Amino acid sequence: MLPKLPSNLPPHLSLKLIKTYCQSNDLRRARQLFDKTTNPDLHSWTVLISAYTRNNLQNEAINLYTQLRDKQLQPDKFVLLSVVKACATSADLIQAQKAHKDAVTFQFHHDLLLGNAMIDMFAKCKHLEGAKTAFNDLQVRDVISWTSISSCYVTCGKPRKGLETFKEMVSNGVKPNSISLSSILPACSDLKCLNFGQQIHGFIIKNGMSANVFVTSALINMYATCLSIKEAEMIFNTMVNKDTVSHNVMISAYFENKQPEKAVSMFKKMKENNSKLNFASWNSVISGCLQLGQTQQALNLLSEMQESGFKPNQITLTTAMTACTNIESLRKGKEIHSYIFRHHFLNDTTTLTALIFMYAKCGKIQFSKKTFEMMPEKTRDTIAWNTIILANSMHGNGEESLKLLKKMVKSGVKPNAVTFTGVLSGCSHSRLVDEGLYIFNSMSKIHLIEPDAEHHACVVDILSRAGRLETAYNFIQNMTIKPTPSAYGALLGGCKVYKNVDLGRIVAKKLFEIEPNNPGNYVLLSNILVNAKLWGEASETRRLMRDKGMKKEPGCSWVQVKNKVHTFVVGDKRNEYSDDIYKFLSDMSDEMRRAGYLPDTEFVLQDVDGEEKEDTLCNHSEKLAVAFGIMNLRGESEITVFKNLRICGDCHNAIKIMAKIVGVRIVVRDSLRFHHFSHGYCSCNDFW
Numbered sequence: 001m002l003p004k005l006p007s008n009l010p011p012h013l014s015l016k017l018i019k020t021y022c023q024s025n026d027l028r029r030a031r032q033l034f035d036k037t038t039n040p041d042l043h044s045w046t047v048l049i050s051a052y053t054r055n056n057l058q059n060e061a062i063n064l065y066t067q068l069r070d071k072q073l074q075p076d077k078f079v080l081l082s083v084v085k086a087c088a089t090s091a092d093l094i095q096a097q098k099a100h101k102d103a104v105t106f107q108f109h110h111d112l113l114l115g116n117a118m119i120d121m122f123a124k125c126k127h128l129e130g131a132k133t134a135f136n137d138l139q140v141r142d143v144i145s146w147t148s149i150s151s152c153y154v155t156c157g158k159p160r161k162g163l164e165t166f167k168e169m170v171s172n173g174v175k176p177n178s179i180s181l182s183s184i185l186p187a188c189s190d191l192k193c194l195n196f197g198q199q200i201h202g203f204i205i206k207n208g209m210s211a212n213v214f215v216t217s218a219l220i221n222m223y224a225t226c227l228s229i230k231e232a233e234m235i236f237n238t239m240v241n242k243d244t245v246s247h248n249v250m251i252s253a254y255f256e257n258k259q260p261e262k263a264v265s266m267f268k269k270m271k272e273n274n275s276k277l278n279f280a281s282w283n284s285v286i287s288g289c290l291q292l293g294q295t296q297q298a299l300n301l302l303s304e305m306q307e308s309g310f311k312p313n314q315i316t317l318t319t320a321m322t323a324c325t326n327i328e329s330l331r332k333g334k335e336i337h338s339y340i341f342r343h344h345f346l347n348d349t350t351t352l353t354a355l356i357f358m359y360a361k362c363g364k365i366q367f368s369k370k371t372f373e374m375m376p377e378k379t380r381d382t383i384a385w386n387t388i389i390l391a392n393s394m395h396g397n398g399e400e401s402l403k404l405l406k407k408m409v410k411s412g413v414k415p416n417a418v419t420f421t422g423v424l425s426g427c428s429h430s431r432l433v434d435e436g437l438y439i440f441n442s443m444s445k446i447h448l449i450e451p452d453a454e455h456h457a458c459v460v461d462i463l464s465r466a467g468r469l470e471t472a473y474n475f476i477q478n479m480t481i482k483p484t485p486s487a488y489g490a491l492l493g494g495c496k497v498y499k500n501v502d503l504g505r506i507v508a509k510k511l512f513e514i515e516p517n518n519p520g521n522y523v524l525l526s527n528i529l530v531n532a533k534l535w536g537e538a539s540e541t542r543r544l545m546r547d548k549g550m551k552k553e554p555g556c557s558w559v560q561v562k563n564k565v566h567t568f569v570v571g572d573k574r575n576e577y578s579d580d581i582y583k584f585l586s587d588m589s590d591e592m593r594r595a596g597y598l599p600d601t602e603f604v605l606q607d608v609d610g611e612e613k614e615d616t617l618c619n620h621s622e623k624l625a626v627a628f629g630i631m632n633l634r635g636e637s638e639i640t641v642f643k644n645l646r647i648c649g650d651c652h653n654a655i656k657i658m659a660k661i662v663g664v665r666i667v668v669r670d671s672l673r674f675h676h677f678s679h680g681y682c683s684c685n686d687f688w
Contacts, residue, residue, distance in 0.1 A: 009037065015044050022051035042076050049082040053089055061086035062095050069102070077108045081117055088121035093130075096121050100130065109137045116144045123152035143174050151183035159187035163196065176203070178212045185218035189225035197222040213241060217249045224253030244270075248280045255288030263288055264297075279313055287319045290326070298323045299332060312339065314348045321354035328642055328669075330362040331563060346374065353384045360391030363640040363667040363674055377411060385413055389422040395674045396684050398430025402439070417449055424458035428465050429673050431687055436462040457487040464494025465687070469503055485515040492521065496528045504528040519550035557625035557643040561632045568628070571619040577628065584627050588658060595680075597657045622651045622668060630662055638665040646670050647688075656680050 009017070014037040021030035027048075034040055034048050045068050052061035065083040068075060075083075080103050087096040100118055103109045109118075115138040122130035131152040138145055146169035153162035166184045170176065176184075181200060188197035201219055209215050216239055223232040232253045239246060247270055254263035267285045270277060282305045289298040302320050305312065312320065317340060324333035337355060345351050352375050359367040372380075372388040385408040392400040401423050408415060420443055427436030440459050443449045456479055463472035472491050476483050488511045495504035508525040515521060522545040529538035545552075558567040566575065575581065589597075622643050629639035647670040659666045660680035668675045676683035 011037070011039070011041050011044070014040065015047065018044055019047055022047055025051075025055060027051055027055060027057070042073075042079050045073075045075075046078045046082045049079065049086065053082065053086040056089070058086045058090035058092070062090070062092065065099075074106060075102060077103075077111050077114050080106075080108055081114050084114065084117045084121050088117070088124040091124050091126075093125040093127055096125050096127070097130065100134065104137075109134070110139050112138060112140055112142060112145070116142075116148060119145065119148040119152065123148060123155060126156055128152060128156040128158070141174070143169075143177055143180060146172075146174055147177070147180040147183060150180070150187075154183065154187045154190070159190040162187040163191070163193070178209050178215050181209065182212070182214040182218040185215075185222045189222045192226050194223075194226040194228065197226065210238075211240060213239070213243055213246055217246050220246065220249045220253055224249075224256045227257060229253060229257040229259065244276050244278055244281060247275065248278075248284050251281070251284045252288065255284070255291060258292065260289060260292050260294060277308070277310075279310065279316070282310055283313075283315050283319065286316065290319055290323050295323045295326045299329075311343065314345060314351050317345060317348075317351045318354045321351070321358045325354075325358045325361045327565075328362050328560075328640075330359075330364065330560075330640070333358045333362060347376070347379065349375065349379045349381055349384055353387050356384070356387050356391060360387075360394060361669075363669060365391060365395045365397070365674070380411065380413065382413055382416055382419070386416070386418045386422055389419060389426070393422050393426035393429065395676070396426075396429040396688070398426035398428075398432045398435075401426030402432070402435060405439075415447060415449075417452060417455070420447075420449065420451070421454055421458060424455060424462065428458060428461040429684070429688065431466055433462055433466045433468070453481055453484045454486070456481065457484055457490060460487045461490035461493075464491050465497070467494070467498050469494050469498060469500050473503060473507070485511060485518070488514070489521070489524075492524050492528075496524055496531070499528070499531060501528055501532045501534070517548070517550065519545055519552050522550065523552050553644065555621055555643065555645040557621040557641055559625040559629040559639065559641045561629065566625070566628055568621045568624040570621050572621065572624055575624075575628070577631070580631065581624055581627050584631055585623060588627070588661070591661050592654065592657045595657050595661060597654060620648055620651050622647055622670075623654060626655055626658060626666060626668070629666075630658070630664070633662075633664065636664070638667060640667040640669070643668065643670045646672055647675065652682065652686070652688075656682055 014033060018030050018033055018037075021027070021033065030048060030051065034044060037044065045064070049061045049064050052058070052064065062083060065075075065079070065086070068079065080099060083099050084096075084103075087099050099121070100109070103114060103118065108114050115134055118134040119131045122128070122134060131149060135141070135145060135149045146165065150162045150165040150169065153159070153165055162184060166176070166180070166187075169180070181204060185197060185200060188194070188200070197219075204210055204215055204219070216235055220232045220235050223229070223235070232250070236242070236246065236250045247266065251263045251266055254260065254266065263285060267281065269275075270281065282301070286298050286301045286305070289295075289301065299320065302312065302316065302323075305316070317336060320336050321333065324330075324336065333355075340346060340351060340355065352371055356368045356371045359365070359371065368388060368391045372384070375384060385404065389401050389404050389408075392398075392404065405415065405419065405423050408419070420439065423439055424436055427433070427439065436459065440451060440455060443451050443455065456475075460472045460476060463469075463475060469491065472494065476487055476491065479487075488507050492504060492507045492511060495501075495507060504525060508521060508528075511518070511521040522541055526538045526541040526545075529535075529541060554569055556567055556569045558565050560566075568575065572578065622641060625641045625643075626639070629641060633639065647668055652675070655666055655668060655675075655677050657680060659677040666677040668677065670688075672688055673684065675688065
């Protein structure tokens with residue numbers, strides 16, 4: 001049992017005991033004694049508020065200061081300093097603004113010590129205007145003042161202004177210190193400003209700061225970002241005391257300069273030498289592998305990280321989720337989801353947003369919706385809303401995307417350009433022409449966002465998919481900004497669907513001018529001509545493509561069975577189960593004919609007889625993948641197939657019938673969208 005606390009102590013003895021308890025981190029007894037003290041002086045308030053902040057109890061510190069103000073007590077600059085530090089640590093902008101207001105009210109805002117702390121406080125809250133006000137209120141400024149404001153510019157996304165402020169500091173005769181240099185070098189990195197970075201390097205050498213690990217780490221990062229990897233290596237190799245931070249920066253530098261072998265080698269050496277790895281070490285190498293397309297290695301490193309006793313944090317989980325999204329690994333994504341649930345990361349918006357996108361890209365839109373609904377409404381930021389809107393759009397749920405936009409605006413979250421790209425894309429896949437045009441016009445009139453080239457391309461896509469080709473062409477002609485290849489590409493795609501040869505020739509000619517090395521444009525025009533039985537002209541188009549040395553991207557489809565991805569191309573015979581697959585399709589074709597399926601030979605873009613065309617259709621990669629998936633069902637009610645190109649019309653019709661006969665849900669993601677086949681129907685309503 002704890003000894004009873006004394007009461008009615010004189011203020012000076014009470015303060016002494018409170019200090020003692022705070023120094024030993026016994027804040028409970030310090031608070032009990034504080035509460036028993038009659039009219040504690042300002043020093044006692046300061047000691048206890050500061051103790052709370054030191055022990056990461058910022059809310060208690062701020063609440064205690066609020067009590068002081070509620071008692072109509074006037075704070076001195078030391079009380080204000082203690083609460084300003086609490087606000088900085090908690091990044092609580094509302095309380096920060098209250099503390100600043102009190103400093104102004106009681107005429108302490110000109111004080112150098114408090115003013116510097118308030119600049120730092122607003123910087124931590126990412127509130128540039130507040131930091132500028134606190135800086136401008138100072139009548140005398142030292143190196144800390146200048147460093148804090150220039151650093152604030154950099155962290156708030158204004159690196160150029162940060163550099164200007166740094167130069168102004170030097171011109172005013174204030175000599176930068178190591179913190180000034182390590183905080184301004186990232187601005188040189190952001191702006192790829194190698195010349196000024198080199199000047200700072202010279203200053204560092206001249207003033208004997210090369211031994212400072214934070215300065216040298218910032219230098220390495222600056223040179224690496226400016227693609228001067230040799231200079232970065234030179235600085236690293238000359239460092240006397242290489243710590244974990246400097247190693248982490250060098251690993252990131254190698255990845256930045258597309259030298260993953262060196263990055264992974266350095267990381268392995270750190271492990272072999274029993275160097276002290278931290279979360280940043282693991283996150284650097286995992287995210288680096290991911291950025292360079294080495295997705296499987298990134299996931300392998302994640303497993304190593306866990307085996308080494310490190311529990312993935314929010315950054316790791318978001319990176320890992322991106323890896324799962326890239327390789328469409330639903331199984332691994334579900335494992336990470338389970339980890340998120342078990343380790344209570346469900347309140348982290350960034351992690352949950354990555355989870356929403358992963359499920360959407362893996363074909364599980366229903367799980368994306370559940371994850372979004374699970375997010376507390378107040379934590380749903382613009383990126384979270386954009387992700388669920390894009391998820392619905394890629395699955396062809398245009399009406400749902402429109403509803404989500406309304407909910408987003410109603411919740412007080414402001415949409416941005418990405419939001420409208422997602423909504424317009426959803427409208428194009430759902431034949432929502434009038435709705436799409438209304439959304440496009442509302443961007444500038446209601447939301448004050450000027451549509452960019454991508455938004456214009458979306459409108460062309462909306463009109464083209466709906467068959468309004470002349471309107472789409474006129475829209476392009478009347479655009480106030482330069483049309484992109486994607487706008488003309490959308491119109492050319494519409495010309496193929498609606499068999500408009502004349503307009504197709506015009507649009508293709510324009511595409512050949514602005515995008516001469518894209519083989520897809522030649523292939524699309526050739527297909528338009530073949531459908532019109534213009535074999536000679538189609539052959540000439542293909543010849544032009546060959547003469548330019550261009551090759552069409554080969555179509556392929558893949559499906560995951562028993563944790564292994566099986567890939568197929570047209571007429572594929574490489575799979576060890578090829579004979580079984582073709583026999584399955586042959587047997588299935590008889591059932592499909594009885595169910596009303598007739599092969600649509602229009603989608604065979606060759607001048608051959610009808611029977612040969614039917615045989616060719618049977619060999620398409622998406623049919624082979626779907627057949628293999630069905631053959632390997634083990635009680636599952638759904639299979640998911642991916643294709644790198646647009647699904648062919650005959651395969652689309654065939655898979656509808658196959659889903660009906662087998663009684664399972666078949667999800668196919670092609671280059672445009674997701675198709676959900678069930679009971680003889682597709683979610684796209686035969687419009688894609």
